[in-house]
Amino acid sequence: MGDGRAGGSNRPAWLQHYELLGKIGEGTYGLVFLARLKPTHPQAAGRRGSPIAIKKFKQSKEGDGVSPTAIREIMLLREINHENVVKLVNVHINHADMSLYLAFDYAEHDLYEVIRHHREKLNLPINQYSVKSLLWQLLNGLNYLHSNWIIHRDLKPSNILVMGEGEEHGIIKIADFGLARIYQAPLKPLSDNGVVVTIWYRAPELLLGAKHYTSAVDMWAVGCIFAELLTLKPLFQGVEAKATPNPFQLDQLDKIFKVLGHPTVEKWPTLANLPCWLNDQQHIQGHKYENTGLHTIVHLPQKSPAFDLLSKMLEYDPRKRITAAQALEHEYFRLEPLPGRNALVPSQSGEKAVQYPIRPVDGSTDFEGTTSLQPTQPPSGNVPPGNQPVPRPHPRQMQQPMGSMPRMPAGANMGAFGPVPQPGMVGMNPGNIPMQRGAGGQSHPHQLRRKADQGMGMQNPGYPQQKRRF
Amino acid sequence: MSDFQTSTHRERWIFQPHDLMDKWAAANQRSAETLAQYGTTRLKVDPVDGSISYPEPAPDHVVGSSSVKPLSCEEEQLMRVFYEQKIQEVCAAFKFPHKIQATAIIYFKRFYLQWSVMEHHPKHIMLTCVYSSCKVEENHVSAEELGKGIQQDHQIILNNEMIVLKSLDFDLIVYAPYRPIEGFIDDMDGFCKAGNGAHQRLKELHQTANSHVDKMMLTDAPLLYSPGQLALAALSKSNDMHQVLNFERYLGSVFSRQKSNCPVEQFVQTINAINYLVDQLQIPTLKDMRHADRKLKHCLDPSSHDEHKKKEKKSKHKSKRAASDAQLGANDDDLSRCIWRGSENGVAGGSNDESIVVYFDGQSSTAMTGLV
Structure with a gap:
């Protein structure tokens, strides 16, 4: 000065x-x-x-x-x-x-890079201890946010940071609160903020145009992230329909329904009130989906606690979807290996710790x-x-x-x-x-910058991306 | 955030009465010294880069020679209350939700704990507070819309945004008493066991309490007490009027459920102290304001002091014109003359209806009549 x-x-x-x-x-x-x-x-x-x-x-x-x-x-x-x-x-x-x-x-790290490293460099799944610890910490942070009436609205692997070597090594930090908001007593419907959550992690109620939604949208995203930690692949890779003010995203819903089956009003009573379901312009109501089965995709036995937890996160009805607080109490976290503070390095284990790449500067x-x-x-x-x-x-x-x-x-x-x-x-x-690092790899919403202007969408037809409107 | 207990509001922005006095006195003192030294108090916010600069001494200025008198602490207080009330008028004209108004006023109060009104004109700061409040409460209104609706240059709103945010130390989430009132009303519903017409009477209790809070917002109470305390004080006062329930018994029930150690009697004293502040509240009269505003104008722009005497003679005629003069741009040099219009729908419509929502003119008493 x-x-x-x-x-x-x-x-x-x-x-x-x-x-x-x-x-x-x-x-x-x-x-x-x-x-x-x-x-x-x-x-x-x-x-x-x-x-x-x-x-x-x-x-x-x-x-x-x-x-x-x-x-x-x-x-x-x-x-x-x-x-x-x-x-x-x-x-x-x-x-x-x-x-x-x-x-x-x-x-130093984030889940996007951790997953990519395993998928592209190591060609090995993330070990069970790390998956469980990462998930537990993510839920722990999310439970804190939700109990303070904050919805994050943009959870995805690249927004979940992991501390590098040091006192907090292997600890998860939920980041990027640019879309987050308090949902206690909103002055206007939350949907006024426009489209939220990167499409692959977007909950079905959002895709069907819900005006009001809750912290359950974050839990859906956690479910998608959990599956991605297990398989190293995004669970629902829909292609975003852009340049439409309509929240309805047929391809993304199609990807979801193919895995989880067709939603029904019996299982999800408020489904009947969702604008995009109601007007049914794309005839989604009549479409019949074979339930391919989530378990075959994530390679988990249907009776395993891990699968039980995952399917509760991917519950269609947001009111029945498991909450962060409930998830933390789930049996999955009480079974060996127990989740730990350093999610990247198990405290006692003969396994060699994975060396994750540091960020390029x-x-x-x-x-x-x-x-x-x-x-x-x-x-x-x-x-x-x-x-x-x-x-x-x-x-x-x-x-x-x-x-x-x-x-x-x-x-x-x-x-x-x-x-x-x-x-x-x-x-x-x-x-x-959101950004892209390195060459190769599939197109991924993480890599796509949120672009307010519509022109961007036109340049990249077929790529999922997140729009922010205010 | 729902948790007031861990909030920055509770940790950093609830004061003791003497803290407030000290802060106001310090800002006033600093500004008075600046006036003595440079002949003016105005801090400039650079429209290009937003930086703040202190006045350049006038070339002919002799330190200590200024004939312009600084505002006293009491006059500053008067101006703050006046503009806080203007915030309520602006927000009402735009039909903003109640919370916006409360947030904006709390921003305004916090801002002037650090600055004197002689350094930043409250007329400008109040608009930026409303603007920032809308952003924070997810009720976004563009600066242009806001400026248009009240016929003010929106650039001023934007120019002050950074200084306001920084002065608030970026503690932007604030708690107003309206929500706790809702909570207590719900709770009272159970307490009253919903007798005959209790529902309707609680509704009246609620409404009166809300309007007490509106008044409370113009006092120092929001800087001294928690929103829950303010809410109960407003409900107590409202209950005095409507006699819906035995308030002390209700307090006793609240405290016993919360396992609070605070004796009811002590809390009643807090309530009384809050309501005393409200009773003491005096909305400045136009006459009060004329004097203070003229002084402020001279502090900000000493050259106006000399002109003032010449103008005084003509002002009677001129003021009538000012009333019909909707074009503010013509009077750029005359900061305090302004007419802010709010159109029916709250946003700029350019309609020439008479719903002038905010109006203050340091000179023309004619134009003020019936408008403020």
């Missing part, structure tokens, strides 16, 4: 408390950086050098200030404190482009997202402590503008969504921006 604006390389004071290591992800609403706390940081005591993921939010859209996504994420995370939920360490403002930077404890990008990293930063002057504004009775700038910098063009990385993934794409996901 200096006097006035001295040239174009000015930076906000807070920025100088971080040592930037590079960019580790990006999405439509911003970029994610990996940084370390410098000893000068007001919160550095006892955590010097801790890795921090910094998620930069751009302004929402032209002329409407801070994005609702950022607001949701900040306001919920400020109130939340749980071992299995990502920890928001700080919020910073860059006045130069009116962007917000959210600083999180860094997590693009060191050529600076905090603003411009590509040439400036190694020198102007020395910092007076620094306001903490977050409180410190008004000073002096004629000076309180915040230093960072000068003009090119903004990331919207959709700069659209290429990554195309049929030919770009090798070497940098990515990771501490704040959980």
Whole structure:
């Protein structure tokens, strides 16, 4: 923080408390950086050098200030404190482009990468202990959220982080609260927020146009994730019909019905009230599905506790679907191997721990997202402590503008969504921006950025993606 | 969040009365010093980068020479109450749900624990508080819509967004007493064992309690007490009027069920203290406001002080024109003259109906009559 604006390389004071290591992800609403706390940081005591993921939010859209996504994420995370939920360490403002930077404890892994590593590199299933521990911790965090009336609404493997080596090694952190909201006494129907949950993990009531929904939508997603942990493949890989305001997604429903059978009003009484079921434009009511059987897909005996739990998570009727609290009490978690704190490394076992790859870091990008990293930063002057504004009775700038910098063009990385993934794409996901890493692999909703504009959908017909509308 | 117990609201934003006095005095003092030093108090929010800067001293300014007087703490208080009430009017004109209004007022109160009204004009901050409240409560209204509906430049709303969020320290989830009132009413339904017409009487109790809370929101009570305490105070007061139940017995039943150690008598004192604040509440009269607003205007813009004397003579004629003058842009230099219109449906319709919802004019008394 200096006097006035001295040239174009000015930076906000807070920025100088971080040592930037590079960019580790990006999405439509911003970029994610990996940084370390410098000893000068007001919160550095006892955590010097801790890795921090910094998620930069751009302004929402032209002329409407801070994005609702950022607001949701900040306001919920400020109130939340749980071992299995990502920890928001700080919020910073860059006045130069009116962007917000959210600083999180860094997590080296996420379930998307863990699953991919097993599928593509190891060609081995994830061991039972890890599956159970990961699932238990996910439910534990979710139970905390739900008991505080928070629905996450965007659970998927890439949003579930796993801590790397260190004191919290192997602990799950639920991340990305950009779609999360409180569902206690909403002022408007939840459906007003538009489509939620990436399509492969989207609950049937959402696909059929429910106006009101509950935390059960998160439990459906957990069921899908559980199956994916077991088989290393997404359970219901439907193709999203885009550019339609209608929540109805025939292909996704088709994928679900093929595995779980046709839903009936007998088993799911409120089904009859769901708009898309009711008007039945695609004649889904009359379609007959063979029940191929979930058990054959996940390779579990139908009488096993694991299968029992999974099928209760994938219950059609949201009112009958198992809750996070009930799931934590399920027999599955009382049988050997018992779930543990370090989900990646069993405490006593002869097995060798799997070495998961670390996130690639693009060191050529600076905090603003411009590509040439400036190694020198102007020395910092007076620094306001903490977050409180410190008004000073002096004629000076309180915040230093960072000068003009090119903004990331919207959709700069659209290429990554195309049929030919770009090798070497940098990515990771501490704040959980969907992205694609590495080459090859199937098209996957994780890789697809949520794009507000409809044009994006047109470029990628057939690819599932999540839309956010506000 | 449903859990007030673990909230930032409870942890960081419930104060003792002397905390509030200290904070207000400190902001007032700082601003008075700035005025003495630079001849003006206004902090500028840069429309381009949102940064805040302190005033440039006027070239001819001699430290300590200013003839402009700073607002007193009492006058600041007056202005805050006035604009808090304006928040209620704006929200009512837009037909926003009740919670929006309460959240916006709590933001406004928290903001001015850190800043003097001489540093950031409350007229601007109140709009940004309403705007932010809508975002947080998932009742999104664009700045443009909001600005249009009350004929204000929406850019001002946006320019202040970051400073407001930062001043709130990003603690954006706040608890209003309306929900706890609902809860207690449900509970009373059981307590009363639903006798003859009890349902209807509880409904009346509920409505009156809500309007007590509306008044309560204009006092310091939301910064001093929990929403549950505020709710019970409002219900107690409402029950005084409707006599639906024996309130002390009801409190006793609530506390025994919660295994609370708080004696009912002590809680009754809390209730009385809250209701005392409400009884003491005085909505500033226009006359009160004229004086304070003129001072504020001079603090923010000292050059207006000299012009003021010349204008004073002509103002009688001019003010009549101001009343019919819906175009605000013409008076950019005259900050305090503004007429904010709200159209019928609450959003901008450009209709010229007479439902002027927010109006304040430091100069023209004619235009104010019957509108505020």
